[in-house]
Amino acid sequence: MRILALILLALLSTKTTAEECTCPQEKPPQQQPFIPDNLYDEVPEYTRGERELYQEFRLYRAYLDQNSTLLDSFFIGWADLNPPITDRQLDGLPKAFRFTYEIFKDFYQPANLGRIGKPEWGTDQFTGVKYYVIQNSIDVNVYRQLKQDRYPIDPDNIVFESTLHNFRPQIQGNKLALILTEEYKNRLLMFLGGESTPAGQGNIMAPAMAIGESNKRLQFLNQYLKIYHGHWGGWRLVTDPTISRIDFNGDLTRAIVHFELVYQGGEAEYENKDGKWILKESRLTWIT
Numbered sequence: 001m002r003i004l005a006l007i008l009l010a011l012l013s014t015k016t017t018a019e020e021c022t023c024p025q026e027k028p029p030q031q032q033p034f035i036p037d038n039l040y041d042e043v044p045e046y047t048r049g050e051r052e053l054y055q056e057f058r059l060y061r062a063y064l065d066q067n068s069t070l071l072d073s074f075f076i077g078w079a080d081l082n083p084p085i086t087d088r089q090l091d092g093l094p095k096a097f098r099f100t101y102e103i104f105k106d107f108y109q110p111a112n113l114g115r116i117g118k119p120e121w122g123t124d125q126f127t128g129v130k131y132y133v134i135q136n137s138i139d140v141n142v143y144r145q146l147k148q149d150r151y152p153i154d155p156d157n158i159v160f161e162s163t164l165h166n167f168r169p170q171i172q173g174n175k176l177a178l179i180l181t182e183e184y185k186n187r188l189l190m191f192l193g194g195e196s197t198p199a200g201q202g203n204i205m206a207p208a209m210a211i212g213e214s215n216k217r218l219q220f221l222n223q224y225l226k227i228y229h230g231h232w233g234g235w236r237l238v239t240d241p242t243i244s245r246i247d248f249n250g251d252l253t254r255a256i257v258h259f260e261l262v263y264q265g266g267e268a269e270y271e272n273k274d275g276k277w278i279l280k281e282s283r284l285t286w287i288t
Contacts, residue, residue: 035060045070046077055081059191063220075131075224078184079176085168097164099255100140100246103270103277104169107257108134110239111173116268117284119261130224132239133178136167139245146249146256159250178225180238188227188237192217196233228262236262263288 036056043054043061055077062070090098110126113119126132142159168179178184195214210218210229221227228236244265245258255277257268261284268282 035064039064043070045073046080048080050077052081056187059187063191063217066220068223071220072130072224075176075178078178079131082168082179082181082184084170084177084179095252096140096142096248099248099252099272099277100138100164101169103246103255103257104138104243105172106270106277106279107243107259107268108169108171108241110241113241113261115279116241116259116282117261117264117266119264119284120287121262125262126226126239129226129239130175131178132171132175133180133225133227133237134169134171135238135242136180136182137163137165138167138169138243139163140248141245142248142250142252144250146247146254185237188221189235192221192227192235194233196229198233257282 039060040057043058046054046058055074058070058074058077061067062074085101090101093101107116109115110129110132111124113123113125119125139161140163141161143157144159145157147157169177171177192210193214195210195212197209197211209215218227218229226239230236240261242260243257244260247256247258248254253272255270255272257270259265259268264284264287266282266284266286269280270277271280272278
């Protein structure tokens with residue numbers, strides 16, 4: 001019996017030691033920033049009618065040479081190859097979709113964020129940005145009775161729900177819009193990679209932060225853009241505010257805009273008066 005007791009005690013001691021081990025955790029794998037094979041030694045500035053392949057090489061060649069002019073040419077090519085929707089194309093859309101474009105054009109003013117709330121990062125975070133990276137999809141819903149709820153759940157209230165892909169909205173002012181197609185989204189993500197500190201490192205409230213080569217590439221792009229690294233990792237490529245969804249009432253005279261602004265978000269209310277959409281109220285209501 002004494003021998004059995006000693007064996008049991010040894011087993012329990014081993015288990016306790018394993019549970020109390022404070023060995024350092026393995027770091028999550030880091031996605032290394034990419035460089036394409038067969039990269040040309042020289043890549044010319046963008047010209048209309050060229051092969052799309054040059055665009056990818058142009059981005060990497062610009063970075064490796066630290067050539068800001070060539071980077072600017074990459075953005076010019078991006079804008080030229082992916083233009084916004086035309087007025088003629090807009091005229092052929094159903095009314096709810098046309099109104100979606102009209103509201104977006106009025107609401108989207110990155111240099112005038114004070115009209116939609118008081119962002120934690122201030123109202124001038126996109127001031128001086130040369131190019132705006134624009135979302136390329138948006139949800140559009142029509143309900144019999146318009147509700148403020150972020151996620152309405154009454155199926156009997158739905159007239160229709162839809163997503164506009166290949167959105168390509170028009171914007172105000174003279175900025176060149178960079179429509180974030182899947183191709184260019186993947187191109188930027190591949191370029192930036194995923195080197196970062198994990199969220200909560202050293203302090204439970206510490207956000208994830210870009211480091212190493214990823215941070216160098218972020219700073220290079222942000223000569224002309226304003227890309228944020230996510231609190232929990234990843235990248236926020238778009239130039240906010242981003243509209244995730246617009247909800248219309250049944251007769252298309254009122255709309256609720258659900259929007260995001262970097263790490264925050266909220267709702268805005270629009271009303272159609274004499275054929276023009278007017279912003280009535282906007283507020284930031286959540287933060288990540």
